[in-house]
Amino acid sequence: MGNKALEESFDEILKGNKDWVNFVKEDQSGIFKQLAKGQSPDILWIGCADSRVPANEITGRKPGEVFVHRNIANMCVHSDISMLSVLDYAVNVLKIKHIIVAGHYGCGGVAASLSRKQFGIIDNWLCHIKDVYRLHAEEVDAIQDEEKKVDRMVELNVKEQVFNLCTTSIVQNAWKNKQDLAIHGMVINIGTGELIDQDCTFDSNEDLGKVFAYQ
Known part of the structure; x- marks a missing residue:
């Protein structure tokens, strides 16, 4: 060079x-x-690509204990073959028991999705987050403070991505086969290091709604 x-x-x-x-x-x-010789993690972490949110350190786990997939704003998009491939391997080969969808306060991807600016090719990815806003627009628009608005969107986005994950054929079939598998939504406070449970854990398809719960 x-x-x-x-x-x-x-x-x-x-x-x-x-x-x-x-x-x-x-x-x-x-x-x-x-x-x-190999790995045998019991956690799949789907987190943001942000450099400040390392999965092992936040969960206090050693190398080899957390299987990780990261993308902009911790999205679980049904057409994302990369995420689905990681999910399939984690569930069907590694037999992980917990999947954590982890967002973080102050997420730049979520903030960008709430603007009308264009940022480049990432705009197509941000459309998935804008869909979350569309579902919760009344609540989000009622928040006047911009930082709090973004943080609430972070929480809502995590909950929607947990739901998306639960409705994948991979997770549905794991539950159909009586596999022990729980999906959790959490948000990281980077300033304190705290991992905040969003109270949206699923370990079966019973609460997903009739059309989403496959037989």
């Missing part, structure tokens, strides 16, 4: 890896040797 600043920042990445390699080498717990 000809850009010195880029070279220096890349060197920091490589140095960080060397430090990690030394840490792994000196670790006496045996966890990394075990991880090299």
Whole structure:
């Protein structure tokens, strides 16, 4: 590379890896040797791509204990083959027991969805969040403070994505086969680190509504 600043920042990445390699080498717990043989997490975390919300640290879990999928604003879109592939592997191969859909207050994707600005190709993704606004427009529009409006939309978005996840054929079939599987919606307060339960947990399709609950 000809850009010195880029070279220096890349060197920091490589140095960080060397430090990690030394840490792994000196670790006496045996966890990394075990991880090299495979993984057996019991949690699938569907979170935002925001760099401030790492799943393992927030849940206090060790490497290998959380299977993770992240995208802009922690969306569970029925046509997203990437999310569905992760979900299918987690549920049907890893046999995870809990799926956490985790939003976070101050989410830039959610804030962008409430504006009328164009941001580029991401506008097509934000349309899915705008659909959440459409369902809850009266409540959201009644909030005058912009920060509180975004935060309420974060909560509503999490609940809608939990519902979307529950209605996938993957989750429906897991429940049909009596697999132990619970879907939870949570919101992270980045300032405090708190993971706030949104009280929208499902462990069967009984409360989804007749047309969404497959037989």
